[in-house]
Amino acid sequence: MQFSTLLATAVALTGASAAAIQSSIRFNIESDNQEVNNKGLSSIHEGAAINYFFAGEGSESFDFDYKTGVISKNVEIADNQTYEAFFTIQEGGSGFHTLQTSPSYDNTKWAVENGYLTGNGSNTFFAVKGTNDPYNYSKESFQIGVMAPHSPNIYDAVVPIKIKATVDSVA
Secondary structure (H helix, E strand, O other): OOHHHHHHHHHHHHHHHHHOOEEEEEEEEEOOOOOOOOOEEEEEEEEOOEEEEEEEOOOOEEEEEOOOOEEEEEEEEHHHEEEEEEEEEEOOOOOEEEEEEEOOOOOOOEEEEOOEEEEOOEOOEEEEEOOOOOOOHHHOOOEEEEEOOOOOOOOOEEEEEEEEEEEEEEO
16 A cells, blocks of 8 residues: 555544544533523633623534633634634633633533533533723623632622533544
8 A cells, every 4th residue: 555545544534533523512501590500601702812701692502622621713803804702711810710712722621411511521611791801891791610629708699500412523
């Protein structure tokens, strides 16, 4: 067998195995609080290619690589150019760490366990009002994130939530 045939076969097999571990995935909130229960995770643009997640009517679709634990999506910008936006956690100074999309990967290893999202092994998420986000969306809407242990009680509302992961299709 020629080297070029071997190389082509190896590339084809590598592509096939990579595709088998990627899924299209969406997220919805489960909570005892009816203001956020069954809402989707919807991102709102905050600037510098960063979008924060809020409880919204719709849920965005992402690519999920089960092997690496990376959640991302391609975002189209001007002139048919795209960049990869990663599903990440931004640490906040007051103890609220927001879920966001960002052009930078933050080393969070995401997983789906029993149908629910976990980040670095934790499934402790919150919907929070009054987070002092840059455009004050959280005055009216619940922002989604993680609370650091021993966070100060400075928020208007803090609701424990679970994030249900729904696999749309396997690539």
